[in-house]
Amino acid sequence: MAGDVVNLRTARKRKERKDRETKAEQNRISFGRTKAERQRTDAKNERVTRLHDAGRRETDDRTSDD
Secondary structure: OOOOOOOHHHHHHHHHHHHHHHHHHHHHHHHOOOHHHHHHHHHHHHHHHHHHHHOOOOOOOOOOOO
16 A cells, blocks of 8 residues: 655645646637737627628517407
C-alpha cells in the first residue's frame, strides 16, 4: 500500500494554473480579434438575421369569431 505521496498545496496550485491557462485561451479566442474581424463577423450575423427575417411569413394574429 505504498502509494505516491502527493503534496496537496502543489496539486492545488497546478490545478489553478491549468484553469487560468484554459480561461486565458478562451479569452484569446473571444477578445483577441482585430476590429476588422469583429466588424466582418457583425456584418455577417446581421445579414443572416435579415435574410432569415425576410423569409418569415406574415400571419394574421386576429381570430375571426364570425
